[in-house]
Amino acid sequence: MRNSYLQTDLSSEFDRLQQQVASLFGGLPSSLRSDRYGSFPKLNVGTTDDAIEIVAFVPGVKSDQLDVSIDKGLLTISGQREASFTKEDGDDARRYAQERYAGSFRRTIELPPNANPDQVTARCTNGCLMVTIAKHEASKPRAITVQ
Structure with missing residues (x-):
């Protein structure tokens, strides 16, 4: 029994070390703000000739639980994700591990200067929030x- 405890403890220490190294050498683009290891929601940011497109992966979050805003060149996505394991699941239910994030979240993205904050659309489908900002x-x- 003691060996399994030791292995679990060592595994968590290695995970913590890996997170620290990733934060030192992450090389994240400066346009993503408040990003840290394990942040929620994960984002994909891209561009086309006509627009900037941001996809936020928000499984388990309904569209009415999301807030999207733009202010001073910053796009903010915030909301709430409910826990999937609650006390109401039964008195004898015990949680041994939790990897799924639950609670309030907020991500901020710095928009490029060519973004037009007056032409923004947002839709949430199948756990993906798609925000399109026209250029x-x-x-x-x-x-x-050429003449």
Whole structure:
């Protein structure tokens, strides 16, 4: 029994060390704010010729539990995710491990200067929040005719 406790304790220490090293050498882009190891929700940020697209992975969160706002060039996604394991599950139910995040969350993304905060759409489907921010017309690529 003592060996399994020792292995579990060593595993958690190695996990903690790995998190510390990742935070030192993460090399995260400066446009993602408040990002840390294990932050929620995870994000994909990309661009097309016409828009900036952000996908936030929010499984278990309903669209009415999400808040999306833009202020001073920062996009903020916040909300609440309920715990999947509660005391109401029974008096004899005990949690041994929990890897799924529950509680309040908030992520902030710095938008590029060509983002148009007046043209934003957001939709949540199958646990993915898709936010599309149009680019200003002047920043879109265009063909120039050579004479």
